[in-house]
Amino acid sequence: MELKSKGLISLDINGDVYDYKLYESLKSLSKTKSQRKSAKELNISHTVFNRRILKAEEKLGFKIAEKVGNGTLLTLNGRQLLEEFQKYAIQIEETADINIVGGHISTGLLESIDLPFNVNIYSSNDEDAFELAKRGAVDILTLDDPLIAFERDLNFLPIAYDYLVLISSPESKKIESISDLENLDFVNVSGSAQRLAWNSLKHYDIEFNIKKNVNSQFDAFKLVRNSENLYTFLNASYFNGNDLLKYDTRHVISMIKVNEDKPQVDEFVRYIINDTQKDIENQGFTPMG
Structure with a gap:
């Protein structure tokens, strides 16, 4: 094509x-x-x-x-x-609006809030969003997972907490403890915070298999819900599931100021941090305050 x-x-x-x-x-x-x-x-x-x-x-x-x-x-x-x-x-x-690009979860959160700013929000995965931000094509970068910021020592601003829940089909075996995850087959979502789940399973010496890789949490959800043999971990802010790794997978949803020369960017950041925490909580995230 x-x-x-x-x-x-x-x-x-x-x-x-x-x-x-x-x-x-x-x-x-x-x-x-x-x-x-x-x-x-x-x-x-x-x-x-x-x-x-x-x-x-x-x-x-x-x-x-x-x-x-x-x-x-x-x-x-x-x-x-x-x-x-x-x-x-x-x-x-070329616009006076604030251009924002970021992961599906973080941009979805911003889109859910009634903002008193003119914004253009573009959703992607963290890696692709970061590539656009590197070229200076946007004003603000949002991240579903702070890994990119940690790896590059970027100054990121936390706006909410989220964690991962285990998703399975209604026909799948009931998972009551971490040991029940032994040798299960999982769907991986590229560029998501799932690395926290996989690292946690390795920490607990749980053997597991990555059977499929997809680019969207919604694709992972559909695959798992239609198969009694597949499992995945998805963001609790968007999906209901088993929270047995809640504390192991808690992570920050964040944003990075890319264009610090545009005055509206600082105003937007201050507004999100100071005035939207109740809205963030209503969307299923844990507010920073």
Whole structure:
């Protein structure tokens, strides 16, 4: 698949141009997980929204969204397409707005808060977000896992705590203690805080197997819920599960000021740290205060 930028937030994919309307649709759907809610957010009918997705899928030759339960999620191809849009959007837009890029969990938290700022929030994994931040393409970097900041001695600002819970299908054997995890098969989410779970299992001398690797916690959740032989650890702020490694996997959700020359950045950081802790708690995270 050959990708080229074609004007403001448009992509040329194998000769077909996909403009900002598809970009807005994918961005909204990644947040709402519902075609109807996204259609309402974009002020179009559900029929128009659905046709836009189907038309793009027909031209692309692959699915970009799929029904899951009562909602609709982006497929892996859909998320990759959205991330390509976002990379070009960040690089070509000169704006007074605050541009934020970060991991799926940390950006999802910021998107859930009613902010008195004009912000553009782009969701990716920590590694890809860091690469964009290194190029100076954004104003603020958020991290689901502070590892990148620790490794590079970056000055990060904690905004919340989270921890990991064990996820399994209803048909899986009941896990009551850490020893019950011996020799189980797990799904790994690349670029997530799961390293804390794997390190903890090694610390407890638990043998385990990584059977699958995915790029999204939602993909991991779907795989595990549809298999009685697979398990995974996901963020407690988004998923309900067994908290037997709660204290071993507690970690910081953080942000890093990339563009310290933009006055709004300091104002935004102060607001998040001082005025949003109740909102953060309401979203299932543990506030810093």
